[in-house]
Amino acid sequence: MSKTLYLECCSGISGDMMTAALLDLGADVEVLRKALKSLPVDGYEIKISRVKKAGLDVCDFDVVLDAAHENHDHDMEYLYGHQKEQREGHGHGHVSHEHRSLADILKLIEMGDLTPRAKQTASDIFCILGEAEARAHGVPGDQVHFHEVGAVDSIVDIVSAAVCLDNLEITDVIVEELYEGRGTIRCQHGILPIPVPAVVNIAQKHHLNLRITDVEGELVTPTGAAIAAAIRTKERLPEHFSIQRVGMGAGKRSYACAGILRAMLICGEEQGMYLRDFVCRLETNIDDCSGEMLGFLMERLMEAGAKDVSYTPIYMKKNRPAYQVTVICRDEDADRMEDIIFEETTTIGIRKIKMERSILKRDIRTISTEFGEMKVKVCELPSGERIYPEYEEAVKICRKYGISYYEVCRRIRR
Numbered sequence: 001m002s003k004t005l006y007l008e009c010c011s012g013i014s015g016d017m018m019t020a021a022l023l024d025l026g027a028d029v030e031v032l033r034k035a036l037k038s039l040p041v042d043g044y045e046i047k048i049s050r051v052k053k054a055g056l057d058v059c060d061f062d063v064v065l066d067a068a069h070e071n072h073d074h075d076m077e078y079l080y081g082h083q084k085e086q087r088e089g090h091g092h093g094h095v096s097h098e099h100r101s102l103a104d105i106l107k108l109i110e111m112g113d114l115t116p117r118a119k120q121t122a123s124d125i126f127c128i129l130g131e132a133e134a135r136a137h138g139v140p141g142d143q144v145h146f147h148e149v150g151a152v153d154s155i156v157d158i159v160s161a162a163v164c165l166d167n168l169e170i171t172d173v174i175v176e177e178l179y180e181g182r183g184t185i186r187c188q189h190g191i192l193p194i195p196v197p198a199v200v201n202i203a204q205k206h207h208l209n210l211r212i213t214d215v216e217g218e219l220v221t222p223t224g225a226a227i228a229a230a231i232r233t234k235e236r237l238p239e240h241f242s243i244q245r246v247g248m249g250a251g252k253r254s255y256a257c258a259g260i261l262r263a264m265l266i267c268g269e270e271q272g273m274y275l276r277d278f279v280c281r282l283e284t285n286i287d288d289c290s291g292e293m294l295g296f297l298m299e300r301l302m303e304a305g306a307k308d309v310s311y312t313p314i315y316m317k318k319n320r321p322a323y324q325v326t327v328i329c330r331d332e333d334a335d336r337m338e339d340i341i342f343e344e345t346t347t348i349g350i351r352k353i354k355m356e357r358s359i360l361k362r363d364i365r366t367i368s369t370e371f372g373e374m375k376v377k378v379c380e381l382p383s384g385e386r387i388y389p390e391y392e393e394a395v396k397i398c399r400k401y402g403i404s405y406y407e408v409c410r411r412i413r414r
Contacts, residue, residue, distance in 0.1 A: 004172040005165075006237060007228070008262040010179050012219025015157030016061050017249040017261035018227050022164035023048060024059035025247030025263050035163045036156060038113035044152050046160075051250050054258040058248040061160070063153035102130040105155065114163060116366045116373075121162035124230040128202060129222055136197035154223055161227055168265075171363060172275075175232040177209035178225065181217045181255070198222035202229050207305045209235065209332065215256050235330070236277055241266045274358040279307060280334040281355055284347040285314060287322035294323065297344040304340060305333050364390075369412050371397050376412065387413050 007013070007021075023029060029048060036046065047062040100108075109122050134140060165173075180199070184191045195203070195210065199220050203210050206229035213219070244265040251259040286294075298309045308328040316322040325345070329337050331354060338350050360379040367376055377388040389412045397408050 003168065003170050004174065004266050005168075005170045006174045006264045006266050008264065009175065009177065009220075009228070011251060011255070011257045011259050011261065012179055012181070012221075013224035013228055013261055014221040014251060015154060015161060015223040015227065016063070017251050018224065018263075019157060019160040019164060020048075020059040020061035020249030021247045021261045021263040022161065022168060022249070023061060023247070024249060025168060025245055025265065027164035027167045031167050032160055032163050035112060035114050035118070036159065038111075039155070039159065040108060040111055041152055041155055044156060046156065053248075053250050053260050056248065056258075056260065058250045058260055060250040061157075062252075063156045065153060102126060108155070109159065112159065114159070115166050118159075118162045118166040120364075120366055121165060121230060122159045125158050125162065125223075125226045128206070128226040128229050129198070131205070132198040132201040132222060132226070135201050157223060158227070165231060170231075171361070172233045173231045174234045174237055174266075175208070175228045176235055176237065177211050178203070178220050178228060179211050179213050179215075179257070181215040181219045182212055183216045185218050194218050195220060196222065199225045202226055205229075206232075207330070207333070208232075213257070217253065217255050219255070219257070234275075234277060237266075238276075275361055276356060276358055278331060278354060278356055280329050280331050280337075281353045282325075282327040282329065282334060282337055282341065283351040283353075284325050284341060284345070284349065285316055285322055286325060286345055286347050287316045287320040288346050289323075293345060294325070297325070297341065300340050300344060301327055301329075301337060304336055305329065306337060367412075371401075371408075371412070374412060389413070 005025075007018075011017075023032070033046070043066045045064050047060075047064050049060050049062070050057055051060040052058075105126050106123055109119055109126070112119070114122070180195050183194050185194055185196065186192075194217070196218065199222055202208065202222065202225040208225065208228055210220075244267055246265075247263045249261045249263070251261070253259065289297075294311060298311075301309045306327050306329045308326075310326045312324040312326065314322050314324050325341065325347075327337050327341070334352060338352075341347060341350055360381065362377055362379045365376055365378055366373055374393050375390045377390065379386045379388065389409050394405060394408045394412070397403070398405050401408075
């Protein structure tokens with residue numbers, strides 16, 4: 001049975017807030033402790049407690065580090081260096097954090113006694129972080145080393161969030177928008193604007209909706225943004241829904257906002273056999289563009305987040321052969337898609353239609369096959385589940401074993 005989680009990020013989101021909210025929602029603490037204990041990581045202990053935030057009783061998840069690993073602002077300030085001690089000139093003196101590469105961290109996760117789904121979720125979060133940091137610092141992905149991701153508490157935060165999501169058997173996650181603060185943050189490399197570069201990169205790449213508030217300070221951490229990007233399956237609440245359970249996780253800082261991440265298990269109209277959402281269909285007829293222009297147009301539209309792009313041969317006035325360009329996209333992306341179409345083609349007009357669609361519930365799983373571990377898409381139908389092998393992985397097997405795509409898919413489904 002599917003479970004839908006709604007994340008209300010009115011005070012931003014961070015790794016510890018996410019884990020705390022999921023624990024408050026009912027994730028098994030002992031399952032979490034067992035999973036963390038299996039990781040080849042030491043120098044910390046976790047503390048789970050109740051605290052008051054804006055007068056409300058909420059859960060707090062804290063990673064308490066020993067002196068060798070201690071940082072100064074859990075999951076947030078030390079992302080770009082140990083700024084608090086360097087700024088204030090006090091504390092424990094020079095602290096030497098471990099710097100790990102993305103490959104090191106992925107191996108560490110694989111060594112843990114976690115479910116395949118929890119491992120995949122944690123790995124996806126770190127890969128999103130790695131890509132964002134590499135882009136921010138202008139280095140190849142395999143060369144980036146992280147202050148934050150390499151630190152013990154961030155590894156614990158991310159793995160904990162992944163384990164708790166798996167333990168609660170969450171299948172869909174709704175994230176409508178992330179509320180972010182404004183101003184600047186001082187770090188080892190200087191003064192950076194808020195949102196910080198890694199958060200901006202993640203939001204751009206994964207089409208997260210940001211809302212800048214009047215709160216002075218950083219509400220969305222790179223870890224929080226990466227979690228949202230990795231687990232989000234939908235960005236719109238159903239028109240009508242009921243709330244089954246609520247969990248609230250505390251942030252570590254005191255801001256003008258509540259400092260709470262609220263997570264709700266909901267049941268609504270999307271809990272039937274088919275999911276429903278809204279998309280936009282953009283259409284334009286073109287009779288004077290070259291094949292090269294239309295080919296590049298499709299590339300740009302897909303890179304910008306279009307759900308689908310298609311060309312239909314038609315005849316226009318004066319019996320001219322032409323193409324109808326059709327773009328399916330999210331409503332909030334429609335303006336950006338129109339800009340690209342106008343820039344890349346000769347059209348002078350675009351039709352826009354908002355449409356409701358029904359879609360099958362789906363889940364990405366890692367399964368064992370005769371070819372080894374493989375990712376597959378599993379869709380739910382009234383008659384049962386249907387498995388779709390991921391194209392790129394199936395093609396690799398075709399080339400490796402010299403067998404047809406049809407045969408690979410048949411054997412994987414079997």
